[in-house]
Amino acid sequence: MAIDKKIGIILASTRYVRQGLGVANYIHGLVEPLAAKAGVSIDIIDLADHPLPFYDEPAYPMMLPKDNPSPHYINSYAKKWSTIISQYHAYIFVTPEYNGSIPAVLKNALDHLFHEWRGKPVGIVSYGTAGGARASVHLAEILSIFKVNTVATKVTFKSSPKAHDFYVAAKAPQPEDVQRWKDDGSEGAVGVMVAEILGSLLG
Ligand SMILES: Cc1cc2nc3c(=O)[nH]c(=O)nc-3n(C[C@H](O)[C@H](O)[C@H](O)COP(=O)(O)O)c2cc1C
Numbered sequence: 001m002a003i004d005k006k007i008g009i010i011l012a013s014t015r016y017v018r019q020g021l022g023v024a025n026y027i028h029g030l031v032e033p034l035a036a037k038a039g040v041s042i043d044i045i046d047l048a049d050h051p052l053p054f055y056d057e058p059a060y061p062m063m064l065p066k067d068n069p070s071p072h073y074i075n076s077y078a079k080k081w082s083t084i085i086s087q088y089h090a091y092i093f094v095t096p097e098y099n100g101s102i103p104a105v106l107k108n109a110l111d112h113l114f115h116e117w118r119g120k121p122v123g124i125v126s127y128g129t130a131g132g133a134r135a136s137v138h139l140a141e142i143l144s145i146f147k148v149n150t151v152a153t154k155v156t157f158k159s160s161p162k163a164h165d166f167y168v169a170a171k172a173p174q175p176e177d178v179q180r181w182k183d184d185g186s187e188g189a190v191g192v193m194v195a196e197i198l199g200s201l202l203g
Contacts, residue, residue, distance in 0.1 A: 005201055007035055007042045008088035012095040012106035014048040019159050021046070022167035023127045024094045026178070027190065031092065034194045038202060043088075047105055050084065052077055054108055061114035069115050078112050085113055090121040090201050091148075092193075093139060097132035102139050110142060117146040121200035123193045124154045131156035151196035155189045157181055 009028055013020030024044050035042045057074055064072045070082040095102050110117070124139055126132030136154050143150050159167070163174035173181075181187045 005040045005089045006087060007031070007040055007090045007092060007197065007201075008045045008085070009042060009092045009094055010106075010109075011044055011046045011048070012093060012103050012109075014046075014051075014103070014105050017164075017168050018096075019127065019164060019167040019173075020094065020096055022170060022172045023125070023157060023159065025171055026173050027092065027094055027125055030187065030190045031194050034191060035198070038198045040089075040198065040201065045084065045088075047109055050077075050081055050109070052081060052105075052108055052112060055111045057112070061112065064115065066115040066118070069113070073112075081109070081112055082116055085116040088120075090123075090197050091117075092123040092125060092197070094125045094127070095132065095135050095139060097126060097128040097130070097135035100134045100138075102135045102142075106139075107142070110146075114146065117143070117148055119146075120148050121197045122148045122150045123197050124150060125157065125190070125193075126154070127157040127159045129159070129161055131158045149200050151193055151200065153189055153193040153196055155186055155193055157186050158184075 009024055011020050011024040028044055032042050057078055070079050073079045095106055122143055124136050126136040133156050140150050160177055166174040
């Protein structure tokens, strides 16, 4: 089957020692076979690999030409970020909760662009000590500005703070957390979320 649609998993935690890479790898492992069956490819877009200074563009991203905004940014890093995000047809945000919201690095990455996000299907996965539900709600509110299609099923993973070292070393969640996510339905919710994204993407 020809693969011409791409989903980007956007990893919103950038600190060197983080649980986020383990969570994103786990989500990738769940989503990849479901997406491949539908002829859709999937990549992790790690914000740590795309460092952006705080937003500093003279033009509002929403005022740039909607069909091809990338060349119209002033800063080379913004042009590059725009080009990367434009290549994807849908996104799954994987975000921790920091002080009741999303990390500043994710807000900054969102603020840099507008048309690149607009109208595309989006899934939200949050994680953290309490599952990151407040970050998930805030992210959905922000994304509504871009008129994306945030799918109904939001996934929250309660991750164990005591397992931090395991996540960092293994780049994967600790097995006890994975078992809990199977038992509490969080893992199953990923499949529902992906079906909703694929339904929106492929019609
Ligand atoms: C600065 C900071 C603020 C946090 N605030 C919250 C919070 O408001 N609610 C929560 O449930 N967990 C909170 N946590 C716990 C994180 O969600 C948890 O440590 C998660 O693993 C962080 O993701 P990361 O390791 O990928 O950065 C916070 C952690 C940090 C570092």
